[in-house]
Amino acid sequence: MSGKDGRRRAIIINVTPQIENGRFPVKRIPGEEVVVEADIFSDGHDDIGAVIAYRKDGSKTWNERAMTHIVNDRWRGAFVVRETGLYQYTLYAWVDHFSTWQKALHKKIEAGRDIVIDLQIGLEMIAATAKRIRSSDRKQLLYIEKRIKEEKDTATAASFALSQGTSNIMTRYPDRRFAKGFEKVLRVRVDRKKALFSSWYELFPRSLGPGNTHGTFADCEKTIPEIAKNGFDVLYFPPIHPIGTTHRKGKNNSASCEPGDPGSPWAIGSVEGGHTAIHSQLGTMKDFKNLVRKAHEHGVEIALDIAFQCSPDHPWVHNHPEWFLTRPDGTIQFAENPPKKYEDIVPLNFESENWPELWNELKNVFDFWIDKGIRIFRVDNPHTKSFRFWEWCLQEILAVNPDVIFLSEAFTRPKVMQWLAKIGFTQSYTYFTWRDSKHEFIEYLTELTRTEMGEYFRPNFWPNTPDILARALQYAGRPSFINRLILAATLSSNFGVYGPAFELCVNTPVPEKEEYLNSEKYEIKDWPPRKEDSLAGLMSRLNQIRRENAALQQTRNIEFLRIENDQLICYLKIASGDRSGPMLIAVNLDPHNTQTGWVEVPLEKLDITDNRPFKVYDCISDTAYTWKGRFNYIELNPHIMPAHIFSVHTL
């Protein structure tokens, strides 16, 4: 019962977006809008005014944007973020006595009541406002006051008090003495554009050598132009560090390793060094830096894989045994998922007495590679490391380097995947890999884009990875590879492929598993040269279409369209805040048979008059069709091309 609080009558609750009550920021890229909603009301029946206040972190001044009432005491407003880094936002609401007075005056006039005293009440408010303000508006307000005061005819005075001009100026300077502020300041993390729009290509550099020889960074440099030509802007490598020899895995994850087997790159660390060293067969740090530079020249960024686990030969195991679990027999506990054993790997113990040193050392790994020019990290299995560590580490790094992107490689339970995105990962692997039916895709995309997840979880769709040869790819050959590729690249603005195996439609699994037989994880592959039937050309085309159409550079803008065929999935994407055209995508999910159907086009969203024909241009096949009305015919033969990617044009 102190201060002015008792007179602050407005209530502001249920503010969205708000991740974990404001503990974590929502995510945006420059130019994107933050749409803020809240339940705002007060006692009685007075009018309410409300604004969003926002600013860049560290800025001294707040900007404001008006909120408007939608329905049922729900209010909405929006602001646009422009720069990378953190923004803050909060809300203010107050009882608007002047607007309340105007409405009452209007009703009293209509009822023929005497309004002489009422006009005086309004004049007092106008005078008080004029006294408060300094700008040129003051002069105008004083003029309005004078006009009303001196006007002999009450009706004329009233119409002046109710005029749009009076309303405008009074709305600009509301009496906010008793304004109530929302009790929290919420935040937006603004990442660079690539956080939302990126095309990833994964390869093992060691497979790039001639024949079966160990590839090098120099070999990598030679492939950069081709990767750039195919339109990828992120080239991601599995770990490039020295590989342990103790319990090294052989081909096909065999527990016994033959001479010459290179081992899994995820068994990190040897006498050569650990997470800040380079596997010597790949080259030197100088070679690496050259490669990063060369890639940069071609518009390609190198992404490193950060896997916080060690081979038993890692220097940390010797220098910091307290960072690991020691068994009663004195040995270090290796990784296991009973009854499976992973003896080539020892996990870190985040309950170590020495956890602060461990945290610092792990963060140093990122800082080391950031210093070498790396700005994108794919983090291996982050869900098996302490969440508190990630929350701290990612925030610390982003505070200094807001352009760093972290991709969370967690394939685990929904709430855990969400949590990793909340605590700071920029992008996330998803369940896309295991979604097959039209219903599943629509349900999953709806969850990703229409729920709170859309505010903080940026999906990155991968049809395959070195760990996963999805069942959908195993049985139907090339048409299934093409439909998964087009789905990944058009459903989500972030997508990636484990490239060589995908381009060549490699689809032989370990029997009964979703894993590659003779996986590149355990051996050097000599991929054959790409022939005409490789998917490289289609990838290049797809990435070009993505680059040229802003609608495909967002994910939350998707809207599924009705088409009465369960094998045909159709969706519309319209770029918000951009004048580039709408995109209408249709994919045949059946890799065997031609499917046909009539898609319902929401003409009103495309500004197309009901009976006017319009043009859809298929960016894949370079052909145009003239459509008319709400229902239009689609026919897709998977053996020719299982999809259309149409840009839509009014005629």
Added chain:
Amino acid sequence: MSGKDGRRRAIIINVTPQIENGRFPVKRIPGEEVVVEADIFSDGHDDIGAVIAYRKDGSKTWNERAMTHIVNDRWRGAFVVRETGLYQYTLYAWVDHFSTWQKALHKKIEAGRDIVIDLQIGLEMIAATAKRIRSSDRKQLLYIEKRIKEEKDTATAASFALSQGTSNIMTRYPDRRFAKGFEKVLRVRVDRKKALFSSWYELFPRSLGPGNTHGTFADCEKTIPEIAKNGFDVLYFPPIHPIGTTHRKGKNNSASCEPGDPGSPWAIGSVEGGHTAIHSQLGTMKDFKNLVRKAHEHGVEIALDIAFQCSPDHPWVHNHPEWFLTRPDGTIQFAENPPKKYEDIVPLNFESENWPELWNELKNVFDFWIDKGIRIFRVDNPHTKSFRFWEWCLQEILAVNPDVIFLSEAFTRPKVMQWLAKIGFTQSYTYFTWRDSKHEFIEYLTELTRTEMGEYFRPNFWPNTPDILARALQYAGRPSFINRLILAATLSSNFGVYGPAFELCVNTPVPEKEEYLNSEKYEIKDWPPRKEDSLAGLMSRLNQIRRENAALQQTRNIEFLRIENDQLICYLKIASGDRSGPMLIAVNLDPHNTQTGWVEVPLEKLDITDNRPFKVYDCISDTAYTWKGRFNYIELNPHIMPAHIFSVHTL
């Protein structure tokens, strides 16, 4: 990065119930359960342990209840509150290394792996636990340790380590060094039973005099036995304070008042006094106290109407003009809803400079009547007074008098009605009065009982009030009065009637309005003596059924049953935590025609074997039926009795 926090790996989020992030308590009565759920998880794949900790406010010790995993990282637990007042609750969660170890050991044994070292790891945990604990369990744990250690046969040692006995004792003493506490302490307000189960009867004491003379508290005393006989336990009076004479309203809300017109009791205050005075024609404070005592002897509590508004003659207007809005001409602003004027009433101004004094004075009104023995207040239009005032006032009062009940008389927008319940009102008027169809009832009850509202909003169902003669009552006479009465008394455990007019089925409205013609608000009524066709007998019966059946003393336990007739509504109520029988209610919503249908009875919830007959006993008509199977026939003639209230009995 300080303290132990870095090793606290568990995450606790999305805790329910939690009203406005814990700003407000949930509501219960003694004996009710609080079911708490949360998303709880940690990194990795280790087992988790979690508890609810709770205590009465002011108690030094916390009690704990284990939580268990339901599905998808959602956990649930529950505790029961026993005493009125505030309770606190919070959660703790931790990684359970022993249970994780047990599961791994089990899998390793199945896989035939050597477990000698693993047994040692378990032994270390058992020894550490024994060292920590003091009770007799310590001895048992030391014995377990010895047995495992000395056992030569590994398999036998392992089976001992995995035994239920070992699990039980280790689960009782988990290693909680790195337990994570939920960051908030949440609260429960435990009200007395009448907060959840009450039967209200509203009358105007001034109409109880012989003929058209002004009734008195002494007249009231005489009606107490009848009200008690009819089973009501709350007798609620419109304001009993002196009524202003300035701009007093005449009959039918007329702006001009005739000599002898008594005025609206809501135009509070005259030279005789204000909110702490008694209208002299009703009697003295001594008479009032006598009445309260007499009612108490009959198990009836008097509820007062607190309406924070004044007649222009109220002492506050003279003594504290600063608590009101003064117009430029020096007059006090009367109430208005333009173009309507309420000149017999002036509203308080909660933006008064002197708001702290005003708040104190208003709270004093409650304290004054509490001192006179009143514990139930029906608060008039609380939504037109400052929410911050109510939040403060109700909390202050309940802190001293936890047995006080506040009924919020707000018929306004949903979020405002919810807010009043959140900030402290014990019960709330509802939209029941305007719900007509089966679909509307089911939808509304589902909202009240199955959403978060069930945690804090206690509905009180009124088929009529002196302000509202619902349309449903205007056209169909007695059958519609009976079906609304039975719906109110069985859908909701709190219900009330504006009694005399309801008993007599008075249904003449002001034309085109939902208001009573010749409303008792503006005149003294001489209600005729109750004849056989009054509803008093049915009310008595209904209240008896409610008293005898615990299932009708709760609201959230409702479950609607399928019956393929839109005019028949059926629902089942089973008392949680009570062995009294289930109640099955069927109401014919059509006041004109007999309706029939087959109700689907969920036998599994009634512990009835599919093919065994069972008995349903109609508590209204005193007749029994034998039913069998899931589908049973219902036929209700509204001109005889439009409802069954069955108690269900297995045979």
